[in-house]
Amino acid sequence: MTVGELVKKYNLSILSESDGLNQEITGGYVGDLLSFVMAHAKEKMVWITIQGHINTIAVASLVGIGAIILAEGSEPTADMLEKAQENGIPVLTSPLSSFEIAYRFGMDQTLGGIG
Amino acid sequence: MKLHFEVDGNDFLLAGDASGKVKNVLKKLGIESSIIRKIAIAMYEAEMNMVIHANGGRVDVDILPEQIQVVLQDTGPGIPDIDLAMKEGYSTASHEIRELGFGAGMGLPNMKKYSDNLHITSEVGKGTKVEIIILLK
Numbered sequence: 001m002t003v004g005e006l007v008k009k010y011n012l013s014i015l016s017e018s019d020g021l022n023q024e025i026t027g028g029y030v031g032d033l034l035s036f037v038m039a040h041a042k043e044k045m046v047w048i049t050i051q052g053h054i055n056t057i058a059v060a061s062l063v064g065i066g067a068i069i070l071a072e073g074s075e076p077t078a079d080m081l082e083k084a085q086e087n088g089i090p091v092l093t094s095p096l097s098s099f100e101i102a103y104r105f106g107m108d109q110t111l112g113g114i115g
Numbered sequence: 116m117k118l119h120f121e122v123d124g125n126d127f128l129l130a131g132d133a134s135g136k137v138k139n140v141l142k143k144l145g146i147e148s149s150i151i152r153k154i155a156i157a158m159y160e161a162e163m164n165m166v167i168h169a170n171g172g173r174v175d176v177d178i179l180p181e182q183i184q185v186v187l188q189d190t191g192p193g194i195p196d197i198d199l200a201m202k203e204g205y206s207t208a209s210h211e212i213r214e215l216g217f218g219a220g221m222g223l224p225n226m227k228k229y230s231d232n233l234h235i236t237s238e239v240g241k242g243t244k245v246e247i248i249i250l251l252k
Contacts, residue, residue, distance in 0.1 A: 034163075035221035038156050039228070043148070051216045055163075058131030062138060062155040079128055 001025055001110055003067040003090050006046065010104065012069060015076055016084040016091040023090075025066045027111050030098045034059050041065060046111065048098045052076035057083040065089060071098040116140075116178040122162055122187075124171025133174050134159040137185075144178070150249060154183055157229040157247045160222040161187045167212055168192065169243065182231075185247040193239040201227065 004021040007014060014021075029041035030048045034055060041047055043064035049056065052074045060068055068084070070076060070093040076084075084091045094101055105111055118140065120133035134155055141151045158174075165172045169191020177184045194200050201223045208218025227233050232248035 032216050033219040033221070034216040035160065035219045035225055037216075038159060039221065039225050049216075053215055054128050055130060055215060055217075058135065058159070061135055062131065062159055063152075 001112075003046075003092075006067070006110070007092060009108075009110070010094065010101070012092040012094050014090065015070070015093055016081045016089070018085060018088045018090055020067060020088045020090040023066045025111055028102065028105060030102050038063060046105075048101050050074040050098070052080055054079045054083050056080060057087055057089060060089050061087045067092060069094055069101060071096065071101055116144075118174075118176040118178070120174040120176075122165050122171045122174060124166055124169065127166060130163055130166040131159055134162050137176055141178070141183075146183075146251070150183075150251060153229040154185065154247075154249050157226045157233075157249070158185050158187075160225045161185070161245045161247065163217060164222050164245075165189045165191070167208055167217060172242075179251075181250065181252055183249045183251065185245075185249075187245045187247075188242065189244075190242040193241055193243055194235070194237040195239050197235055197237060 003023050025046050026044045028046040031037045032049050032051050037059055041063050044066045046067045047065045048069045048071055050071050052070050067090045073095045122133055138151055138155045169189035172189030175186045199205055203224045204220040206218040206220035212218050230247040231250045234246040237243040
């Protein structure tokens with residue numbers, strides 16, 4: 001499933017748009033501690049977090065994350081969105097909690113397993 | 116190939132920039148992605164430590180046919196007990212830093228896990244030198 005399809009299916013809002021919306025997503029990772037995300041998330045995953053700051057993009061870019069979903073309507077900083085644009089990483093948001101988002105993806109078998 | 120970076124300790128916004136640049140260079144050189152991942156993780160952790168704890172420092176990367184060596188040197192407060200700092204979950208990061216998702220106490224353990232050879236020397240009050248080696252063969 002592409003990032004764009006994910007947006008439509010789960011009614012996510014796009015905060016930072018880029019060509020990354022066409023990127024195929026495989027699996028996902030939930031986490032707010034950056035060292036754990038660095039170590040365990042993998043390329044092309046969707047990352048669900050509440051960390052809406054610029055370092056989130058640095059980690060996402062190093063890991064090769066396909067898209068970030070800010071859970072619980074977490075507000076990103078302006079510099080985060082700017083950096084996301086620069087790096088071609090779509091930033092999405094949902095009012096749901098990280099658990100609820102991941103649960104729905106899991107129930108629907110949206111991302112082809114856990115990646 | 117040698118690369119050099121000065122890491123600004125006051126600019127939290129730019130933190131991770133050097134690691135990102137190294138990743139891009141390695142990608143262009145056609146280095147295997149699993150190896151790039153190891154370097155990116157180990158170097159980012161070390162770079163963030165320099166920004167969070169030591170007010171920045173210098174990074175020298177040496178890309179050789181058989182290995183990649185990353186040396187990070189700072190003039191920060193030093194690490195009094197390296198064995199303790201190597202323990203998963205041990206952190207001296209401030210509350211503000213933790214709120215940003217850092218300070219999980221996984222920095223040094225991740226560096227060790229993802230490098231083939233990690234050498235840390237530190238002197239309290241003088242600074243810390245971290246040497247990361249990743250083998251290419």
